Amino acid sequence: MRFPVWRVGVFIAAAVWPLFWLYEALMNSLGPDPGKVLVDRLGLGTLILLLITLSMTPLQKLTGWAGWIAVRRQLGLWCFTYVVLHLSGYAAFILGFDWSQLGVELSKRPYIIVGALGFLGLLALAVTSNRYSQRRLGVRWKKLHRLVYLILGLGLLHMLWIVRADLKEWSIYAFIGAVLLILRVPPVMRRIPRLLGRKVASATKA
Ligand code: HEM
Known part of the structure:
Protein backbone atom coordinates (compact mmCIF):
# COMPACT_ATOMS: atom_id res chain seq x y z
CA MET A 1 0.00 0.00 0.00
CA ARG A 2 1.34 3.46 -0.95
CA PHE A 3 1.42 6.43 1.46
CA PRO A 4 0.63 4.40 4.63
CA VAL A 5 1.49 7.21 7.08
CA TRP A 6 -0.56 9.77 5.13
CA ARG A 7 -3.53 7.37 4.97
CA VAL A 8 -3.39 6.68 8.72
CA GLY A 9 -3.05 10.43 9.39
CA VAL A 10 -6.20 11.14 7.35
CA PHE A 11 -8.01 8.30 9.15
CA ILE A 12 -7.14 9.74 12.56
CA ALA A 13 -7.99 13.33 11.53
CA ALA A 14 -11.46 12.23 10.35
CA ALA A 15 -12.19 9.85 13.26
CA VAL A 16 -11.15 12.20 16.03
CA TRP A 17 -13.95 14.79 15.60
CA PRO A 18 -17.05 12.68 16.33
CA LEU A 19 -15.19 11.10 19.27
CA PHE A 20 -14.25 14.53 20.61
CA TRP A 21 -17.85 15.80 20.25
CA LEU A 22 -19.12 12.69 22.03
CA TYR A 23 -16.63 13.35 24.82
CA GLU A 24 -17.84 16.98 25.04
CA ALA A 25 -21.45 15.78 25.22
CA LEU A 26 -20.57 13.33 28.02
CA MET A 27 -18.77 16.15 29.87
CA ASN A 28 -21.92 18.32 29.56
CA SER A 29 -20.06 21.02 27.64
CA LEU A 30 -22.39 21.25 24.63
CA GLY A 31 -24.99 23.49 26.25
CA PRO A 32 -28.62 22.79 27.12
CA ASP A 33 -29.40 20.80 23.94
CA PRO A 34 -26.34 18.60 23.25
CA GLY A 35 -28.28 16.33 20.88
CA LYS A 36 -29.06 19.20 18.52
CA VAL A 37 -25.47 20.48 18.69
CA LEU A 38 -24.22 16.99 17.78
CA VAL A 39 -26.65 16.75 14.83
CA ASP A 40 -25.57 20.20 13.58
CA ARG A 41 -21.85 19.46 13.89
CA LEU A 42 -22.20 16.11 12.14
CA GLY A 43 -24.22 17.75 9.33
CA LEU A 44 -21.58 20.41 8.86
CA GLY A 45 -18.87 17.72 9.07
CA THR A 46 -20.61 15.83 6.24
CA LEU A 47 -20.64 18.92 4.02
CA ILE A 48 -17.00 19.80 4.78
CA LEU A 49 -15.87 16.21 4.11
CA LEU A 50 -17.77 16.26 0.82
CA LEU A 51 -15.93 19.44 -0.21
CA ILE A 52 -12.57 18.00 0.92
CA THR A 53 -13.23 14.78 -1.05
CA LEU A 54 -14.08 16.81 -4.15
CA SER A 55 -10.89 18.84 -3.86
CA MET A 56 -8.62 15.76 -4.07
CA THR A 57 -8.67 15.48 -7.89
CA PRO A 58 -8.03 19.21 -8.54
CA LEU A 59 -5.23 19.14 -5.94
CA GLN A 60 -3.65 16.15 -7.68
CA LYS A 61 -3.87 17.93 -11.04
CA LEU A 62 -2.39 21.09 -9.58
CA THR A 63 0.46 19.53 -7.61
CA GLY A 64 1.02 16.24 -9.43
CA TRP A 65 1.16 14.43 -6.05
CA ALA A 66 -0.59 11.03 -6.13
CA GLY A 67 -1.19 11.09 -2.35
CA TRP A 68 -4.36 13.17 -2.84
CA ILE A 69 -5.95 10.42 -4.91
CA ALA A 70 -4.73 7.74 -2.47
CA VAL A 71 -7.03 9.12 0.25
CA ARG A 72 -9.98 10.19 -1.94
CA ARG A 73 -12.01 7.02 -1.42
CA GLN A 74 -11.31 6.98 2.30
CA LEU A 75 -12.52 10.59 2.60
CA GLY A 76 -15.68 9.75 0.64
CA LEU A 77 -16.39 6.88 3.02
CA TRP A 78 -15.81 9.17 6.01
CA CYS A 79 -18.31 11.60 4.51
CA PHE A 80 -20.81 8.73 4.36
CA THR A 81 -20.00 7.72 7.97
CA TYR A 82 -20.65 11.29 9.13
CA VAL A 83 -23.99 11.45 7.31
CA VAL A 84 -25.03 8.12 8.87
CA LEU A 85 -24.15 9.55 12.31
CA HIS A 86 -25.97 12.82 11.43
CA LEU A 87 -29.09 10.88 10.43
CA SER A 88 -28.84 8.59 13.49
CA GLY A 89 -28.44 11.66 15.73
CA TYR A 90 -31.55 13.16 14.14
CA ALA A 91 -33.53 9.93 14.70
CA ALA A 92 -32.38 9.64 18.32
CA PHE A 93 -32.19 13.22 19.65
CA ILE A 94 -34.76 15.12 17.58
CA LEU A 95 -37.28 12.44 16.60
CA GLY A 96 -36.73 10.39 19.77
CA PHE A 97 -37.27 7.28 17.57
CA ASP A 98 -40.95 8.24 17.45
CA TRP A 99 -41.54 7.31 13.81
CA SER A 100 -45.21 8.26 14.02
CA GLN A 101 -43.96 11.89 14.18
CA LEU A 102 -42.09 11.59 10.88
CA GLY A 103 -45.02 12.85 8.76
CA VAL A 104 -45.50 15.93 10.96
CA GLU A 105 -41.71 16.48 11.01
CA LEU A 106 -41.48 16.40 7.21
CA SER A 107 -44.20 19.04 6.84
CA LYS A 108 -42.63 21.13 9.63
CA ARG A 109 -39.05 20.76 8.31
CA PRO A 110 -39.22 20.14 4.53
CA TYR A 111 -35.43 20.55 4.31
CA ILE A 112 -35.23 17.02 5.70
CA ILE A 113 -36.56 15.69 2.36
CA LEU A 152 -23.27 18.74 -2.95
CA GLY A 153 -26.06 20.94 -4.34
CA LEU A 154 -28.63 19.11 -2.17
CA GLY A 155 -26.39 19.45 0.92
CA LEU A 156 -25.99 23.19 0.29
CA LEU A 157 -29.72 23.65 -0.28
CA HIS A 158 -30.47 21.66 2.90
CA MET A 159 -28.12 23.92 4.89
CA LEU A 160 -29.41 27.12 3.22
CA TRP A 161 -32.94 26.20 4.27
CA ILE A 162 -31.76 25.87 7.89
CA VAL A 163 -29.51 28.93 8.20
CA ARG A 164 -31.59 31.30 6.02
CA ALA A 165 -31.07 34.27 8.34
CA ASP A 166 -27.28 34.00 8.51
CA LEU A 167 -25.74 33.42 5.10
CA LYS A 168 -22.11 34.22 5.97
CA GLU A 169 -20.90 30.68 6.73
CA TRP A 170 -23.11 29.14 4.06
CA SER A 171 -21.67 31.48 1.39
CA ILE A 172 -18.14 30.23 2.15
CA TYR A 173 -19.13 26.60 1.53
CA ALA A 174 -21.17 27.53 -1.54
CA PHE A 175 -18.23 29.51 -2.94
CA ILE A 176 -15.76 26.63 -2.39
CA GLY A 177 -18.30 24.23 -3.97
CA ALA A 178 -18.68 26.52 -7.00
CA VAL A 179 -14.89 26.80 -7.44
CA LEU A 180 -14.53 23.01 -7.25
CA LEU A 181 -17.28 22.58 -9.80
CA ILE A 182 -15.67 25.09 -12.19
CA LEU A 183 -12.30 23.35 -11.77
CA ARG A 184 -13.89 20.09 -12.95
CA VAL A 185 -14.94 21.58 -16.30
CA PRO A 186 -12.48 19.80 -18.66
CA PRO A 187 -11.07 22.88 -20.50
CA VAL A 188 -10.47 24.65 -17.14
CA MET A 189 -8.95 21.51 -15.61
CA ARG A 190 -6.56 21.15 -18.57
CA ARG A 191 -5.50 24.78 -18.49
CA ILE A 192 -4.69 25.21 -14.77
CA PRO A 193 -1.46 23.16 -14.48
CA ARG A 194 -0.20 24.88 -17.66
CA LEU A 195 -1.01 28.30 -16.25
CA LEU A 196 0.73 27.36 -13.00
CA GLY A 197 3.68 25.98 -14.97
CA ARG A 198 3.99 29.29 -16.80
CA LYS A 199 3.88 31.22 -13.53
CA VAL A 200 6.54 29.02 -11.96
CA ALA A 201 8.72 29.36 -15.08
CA SER A 202 8.45 33.18 -15.16
CA ALA A 203 9.12 33.37 -11.40
CA THR A 204 12.34 31.35 -11.83
CA LYS A 205 13.41 33.53 -14.77
CA ALA A 206 12.87 36.68 -12.71
C1 HEM B 1 -31.88 11.89 5.88
C2 HEM B 1 -30.88 12.73 5.83
C3 HEM B 1 -30.77 13.97 6.69
C4 HEM B 1 -31.51 14.39 7.77
C5 HEM B 1 -32.71 13.71 8.43
C6 HEM B 1 -30.93 15.64 8.21
C7 HEM B 1 -31.40 16.40 9.26
C8 HEM B 1 -30.84 17.56 9.73
C9 HEM B 1 -31.29 18.31 10.88
C10 HEM B 1 -32.49 17.96 11.74
C11 HEM B 1 -30.48 19.37 11.02
C12 HEM B 1 -30.52 20.42 12.14
C13 HEM B 1 -31.49 21.50 11.81
C14 HEM B 1 -31.52 22.59 12.84
O1 HEM B 1 -30.46 23.04 13.28
O2 HEM B 1 -32.63 22.98 13.19
C15 HEM B 1 -29.50 19.31 9.96
C16 HEM B 1 -28.51 20.23 9.76
C17 HEM B 1 -27.56 20.14 8.77
N1 HEM B 1 -27.39 19.11 7.88
FE1 HEM B 1 -28.62 17.54 7.66
N2 HEM B 1 -29.86 15.93 7.41
C18 HEM B 1 -29.74 14.94 6.47
C19 HEM B 1 -28.79 14.86 5.47
C20 HEM B 1 -27.76 15.76 5.28
C21 HEM B 1 -26.78 15.72 4.23
C22 HEM B 1 -26.74 14.66 3.10
C23 HEM B 1 -25.93 16.77 4.42
C24 HEM B 1 -24.71 17.21 3.64
C25 HEM B 1 -24.32 16.76 2.48
C26 HEM B 1 -26.38 17.48 5.58
C27 HEM B 1 -25.81 18.63 6.08
C28 HEM B 1 -26.32 19.41 7.08
C29 HEM B 1 -25.77 20.70 7.45
C30 HEM B 1 -24.59 21.40 6.80
C31 HEM B 1 -26.56 21.16 8.52
C32 HEM B 1 -26.43 22.52 9.22
C33 HEM B 1 -25.47 22.45 10.35
C34 HEM B 1 -25.37 23.81 11.04
O3 HEM B 1 -26.32 24.59 11.03
O4 HEM B 1 -24.30 24.05 11.62
N3 HEM B 1 -27.49 16.83 6.09
N4 HEM B 1 -29.74 18.20 9.19
Whole structure:
Protein backbone atom coordinates (compact mmCIF):
# COMPACT_ATOMS: atom_id res chain seq x y z
CA MET A 1 0.00 0.00 0.00
CA ARG A 2 1.34 3.46 -0.95
CA PHE A 3 1.42 6.43 1.46
CA PRO A 4 0.63 4.40 4.63
CA VAL A 5 1.49 7.21 7.08
CA TRP A 6 -0.56 9.77 5.13
CA ARG A 7 -3.53 7.37 4.97
CA VAL A 8 -3.39 6.68 8.72
CA GLY A 9 -3.05 10.43 9.39
CA VAL A 10 -6.20 11.14 7.35
CA PHE A 11 -8.01 8.30 9.15
CA ILE A 12 -7.14 9.74 12.56
CA ALA A 13 -7.99 13.33 11.53
CA ALA A 14 -11.46 12.23 10.35
CA ALA A 15 -12.19 9.85 13.26
CA VAL A 16 -11.15 12.20 16.03
CA TRP A 17 -13.95 14.79 15.60
CA PRO A 18 -17.05 12.68 16.33
CA LEU A 19 -15.19 11.10 19.27
CA PHE A 20 -14.25 14.53 20.61
CA TRP A 21 -17.85 15.80 20.25
CA LEU A 22 -19.12 12.69 22.03
CA TYR A 23 -16.63 13.35 24.82
CA GLU A 24 -17.84 16.98 25.04
CA ALA A 25 -21.45 15.78 25.22
CA LEU A 26 -20.57 13.33 28.02
CA MET A 27 -18.77 16.15 29.87
CA ASN A 28 -21.92 18.32 29.56
CA SER A 29 -20.06 21.02 27.64
CA LEU A 30 -22.39 21.25 24.63
CA GLY A 31 -24.99 23.49 26.25
CA PRO A 32 -28.62 22.79 27.12
CA ASP A 33 -29.40 20.80 23.94
CA PRO A 34 -26.34 18.60 23.25
CA GLY A 35 -28.28 16.33 20.88
CA LYS A 36 -29.06 19.20 18.52
CA VAL A 37 -25.47 20.48 18.69
CA LEU A 38 -24.22 16.99 17.78
CA VAL A 39 -26.65 16.75 14.83
CA ASP A 40 -25.57 20.20 13.58
CA ARG A 41 -21.85 19.46 13.89
CA LEU A 42 -22.20 16.11 12.14
CA GLY A 43 -24.22 17.75 9.33
CA LEU A 44 -21.58 20.41 8.86
CA GLY A 45 -18.87 17.72 9.07
CA THR A 46 -20.61 15.83 6.24
CA LEU A 47 -20.64 18.92 4.02
CA ILE A 48 -17.00 19.80 4.78
CA LEU A 49 -15.87 16.21 4.11
CA LEU A 50 -17.77 16.26 0.82
CA LEU A 51 -15.93 19.44 -0.21
CA ILE A 52 -12.57 18.00 0.92
CA THR A 53 -13.23 14.78 -1.05
CA LEU A 54 -14.08 16.81 -4.15
CA SER A 55 -10.89 18.84 -3.86
CA MET A 56 -8.62 15.76 -4.07
CA THR A 57 -8.67 15.48 -7.89
CA PRO A 58 -8.03 19.21 -8.54
CA LEU A 59 -5.23 19.14 -5.94
CA GLN A 60 -3.65 16.15 -7.68
CA LYS A 61 -3.87 17.93 -11.04
CA LEU A 62 -2.39 21.09 -9.58
CA THR A 63 0.46 19.53 -7.61
CA GLY A 64 1.02 16.24 -9.43
CA TRP A 65 1.16 14.43 -6.05
CA ALA A 66 -0.59 11.03 -6.13
CA GLY A 67 -1.19 11.09 -2.35
CA TRP A 68 -4.36 13.17 -2.84
CA ILE A 69 -5.95 10.42 -4.91
CA ALA A 70 -4.73 7.74 -2.47
CA VAL A 71 -7.03 9.12 0.25
CA ARG A 72 -9.98 10.19 -1.94
CA ARG A 73 -12.01 7.02 -1.42
CA GLN A 74 -11.31 6.98 2.30
CA LEU A 75 -12.52 10.59 2.60
CA GLY A 76 -15.68 9.75 0.64
CA LEU A 77 -16.39 6.88 3.02
CA TRP A 78 -15.81 9.17 6.01
CA CYS A 79 -18.31 11.60 4.51
CA PHE A 80 -20.81 8.73 4.36
CA THR A 81 -20.00 7.72 7.97
CA TYR A 82 -20.65 11.29 9.13
CA VAL A 83 -23.99 11.45 7.31
CA VAL A 84 -25.03 8.12 8.87
CA LEU A 85 -24.15 9.55 12.31
CA HIS A 86 -25.97 12.82 11.43
CA LEU A 87 -29.09 10.88 10.43
CA SER A 88 -28.84 8.59 13.49
CA GLY A 89 -28.44 11.66 15.73
CA TYR A 90 -31.55 13.16 14.14
CA ALA A 91 -33.53 9.93 14.70
CA ALA A 92 -32.38 9.64 18.32
CA PHE A 93 -32.19 13.22 19.65
CA ILE A 94 -34.76 15.12 17.58
CA LEU A 95 -37.28 12.44 16.60
CA GLY A 96 -36.73 10.39 19.77
CA PHE A 97 -37.27 7.28 17.57
CA ASP A 98 -40.95 8.24 17.45
CA TRP A 99 -41.54 7.31 13.81
CA SER A 100 -45.21 8.26 14.02
CA GLN A 101 -43.96 11.89 14.18
CA LEU A 102 -42.09 11.59 10.88
CA GLY A 103 -45.02 12.85 8.76
CA VAL A 104 -45.50 15.93 10.96
CA GLU A 105 -41.71 16.48 11.01
CA LEU A 106 -41.48 16.40 7.21
CA SER A 107 -44.20 19.04 6.84
CA LYS A 108 -42.63 21.13 9.63
CA ARG A 109 -39.05 20.76 8.31
CA PRO A 110 -39.22 20.14 4.53
CA TYR A 111 -35.43 20.55 4.31
CA ILE A 112 -35.23 17.02 5.70
CA ILE A 113 -36.56 15.69 2.36
CA VAL A 114 -33.66 17.45 0.59
CA GLY A 115 -31.21 15.99 3.16
CA ALA A 116 -32.73 12.53 2.69
CA LEU A 117 -32.19 12.74 -1.10
CA GLY A 118 -28.56 13.72 -0.42
CA PHE A 119 -28.24 10.78 1.94
CA LEU A 120 -29.59 8.34 -0.69
CA GLY A 121 -27.05 9.71 -3.18
CA LEU A 122 -24.19 9.25 -0.72
CA LEU A 123 -25.45 5.73 0.01
CA ALA A 124 -25.34 4.87 -3.72
CA LEU A 125 -21.78 6.22 -4.00
CA ALA A 126 -20.57 4.43 -0.85
CA VAL A 127 -22.04 1.08 -1.93
CA THR A 128 -20.41 1.31 -5.37
CA SER A 129 -17.09 2.78 -4.21
CA ASN A 130 -15.28 -0.60 -4.34
CA ARG A 131 -13.15 -1.96 -7.20
CA TYR A 132 -15.66 -4.73 -7.94
CA SER A 133 -18.46 -2.21 -8.68
CA GLN A 134 -16.01 -0.06 -10.63
CA ARG A 135 -15.17 -3.05 -12.88
CA ARG A 136 -18.79 -4.22 -13.20
CA LEU A 137 -20.25 -0.79 -13.98
CA GLY A 138 -17.46 0.25 -16.37
CA VAL A 139 -18.19 3.66 -17.94
CA ARG A 140 -21.48 3.86 -16.04
CA TRP A 141 -19.45 4.03 -12.79
CA LYS A 142 -18.01 7.43 -13.72
CA LYS A 143 -21.45 8.70 -14.69
CA LEU A 144 -22.91 7.47 -11.39
CA HIS A 145 -20.12 9.08 -9.38
CA ARG A 146 -20.79 12.43 -11.05
CA LEU A 147 -23.88 12.39 -8.82
CA VAL A 148 -21.56 13.80 -6.18
CA TYR A 149 -22.10 17.31 -7.56
CA LEU A 150 -25.88 16.92 -7.29
CA ILE A 151 -25.39 15.67 -3.71
CA LEU A 152 -23.27 18.74 -2.95
CA GLY A 153 -26.06 20.94 -4.34
CA LEU A 154 -28.63 19.11 -2.17
CA GLY A 155 -26.39 19.45 0.92
CA LEU A 156 -25.99 23.19 0.29
CA LEU A 157 -29.72 23.65 -0.28
CA HIS A 158 -30.47 21.66 2.90
CA MET A 159 -28.12 23.92 4.89
CA LEU A 160 -29.41 27.12 3.22
CA TRP A 161 -32.94 26.20 4.27
CA ILE A 162 -31.76 25.87 7.89
CA VAL A 163 -29.51 28.93 8.20
CA ARG A 164 -31.59 31.30 6.02
CA ALA A 165 -31.07 34.27 8.34
CA ASP A 166 -27.28 34.00 8.51
CA LEU A 167 -25.74 33.42 5.10
CA LYS A 168 -22.11 34.22 5.97
CA GLU A 169 -20.90 30.68 6.73
CA TRP A 170 -23.11 29.14 4.06
CA SER A 171 -21.67 31.48 1.39
CA ILE A 172 -18.14 30.23 2.15
CA TYR A 173 -19.13 26.60 1.53
CA ALA A 174 -21.17 27.53 -1.54
CA PHE A 175 -18.23 29.51 -2.94
CA ILE A 176 -15.76 26.63 -2.39
CA GLY A 177 -18.30 24.23 -3.97
CA ALA A 178 -18.68 26.52 -7.00
CA VAL A 179 -14.89 26.80 -7.44
CA LEU A 180 -14.53 23.01 -7.25
CA LEU A 181 -17.28 22.58 -9.80
CA ILE A 182 -15.67 25.09 -12.19
CA LEU A 183 -12.30 23.35 -11.77
CA ARG A 184 -13.89 20.09 -12.95
CA VAL A 185 -14.94 21.58 -16.30
CA PRO A 186 -12.48 19.80 -18.66
CA PRO A 187 -11.07 22.88 -20.50
CA VAL A 188 -10.47 24.65 -17.14
CA MET A 189 -8.95 21.51 -15.61
CA ARG A 190 -6.56 21.15 -18.57
CA ARG A 191 -5.50 24.78 -18.49
CA ILE A 192 -4.69 25.21 -14.77
CA PRO A 193 -1.46 23.16 -14.48
CA ARG A 194 -0.20 24.88 -17.66
CA LEU A 195 -1.01 28.30 -16.25
CA LEU A 196 0.73 27.36 -13.00
CA GLY A 197 3.68 25.98 -14.97
CA ARG A 198 3.99 29.29 -16.80
CA LYS A 199 3.88 31.22 -13.53
CA VAL A 200 6.54 29.02 -11.96
CA ALA A 201 8.72 29.36 -15.08
CA SER A 202 8.45 33.18 -15.16
CA ALA A 203 9.12 33.37 -11.40
CA THR A 204 12.34 31.35 -11.83
CA LYS A 205 13.41 33.53 -14.77
CA ALA A 206 12.87 36.68 -12.71
C1 HEM B 1 -31.88 11.89 5.88
C2 HEM B 1 -30.88 12.73 5.83
C3 HEM B 1 -30.77 13.97 6.69
C4 HEM B 1 -31.51 14.39 7.77
C5 HEM B 1 -32.71 13.71 8.43
C6 HEM B 1 -30.93 15.64 8.21
C7 HEM B 1 -31.40 16.40 9.26
C8 HEM B 1 -30.84 17.56 9.73
C9 HEM B 1 -31.29 18.31 10.88
C10 HEM B 1 -32.49 17.96 11.74
C11 HEM B 1 -30.48 19.37 11.02
C12 HEM B 1 -30.52 20.42 12.14
C13 HEM B 1 -31.49 21.50 11.81
C14 HEM B 1 -31.52 22.59 12.84
O1 HEM B 1 -30.46 23.04 13.28
O2 HEM B 1 -32.63 22.98 13.19
C15 HEM B 1 -29.50 19.31 9.96
C16 HEM B 1 -28.51 20.23 9.76
C17 HEM B 1 -27.56 20.14 8.77
N1 HEM B 1 -27.39 19.11 7.88
FE1 HEM B 1 -28.62 17.54 7.66
N2 HEM B 1 -29.86 15.93 7.41
C18 HEM B 1 -29.74 14.94 6.47
C19 HEM B 1 -28.79 14.86 5.47
C20 HEM B 1 -27.76 15.76 5.28
C21 HEM B 1 -26.78 15.72 4.23
C22 HEM B 1 -26.74 14.66 3.10
C23 HEM B 1 -25.93 16.77 4.42
C24 HEM B 1 -24.71 17.21 3.64
C25 HEM B 1 -24.32 16.76 2.48
C26 HEM B 1 -26.38 17.48 5.58
C27 HEM B 1 -25.81 18.63 6.08
C28 HEM B 1 -26.32 19.41 7.08
C29 HEM B 1 -25.77 20.70 7.45
C30 HEM B 1 -24.59 21.40 6.80
C31 HEM B 1 -26.56 21.16 8.52
C32 HEM B 1 -26.43 22.52 9.22
C33 HEM B 1 -25.47 22.45 10.35
C34 HEM B 1 -25.37 23.81 11.04
O3 HEM B 1 -26.32 24.59 11.03
O4 HEM B 1 -24.30 24.05 11.62
N3 HEM B 1 -27.49 16.83 6.09
N4 HEM B 1 -29.74 18.20 9.19
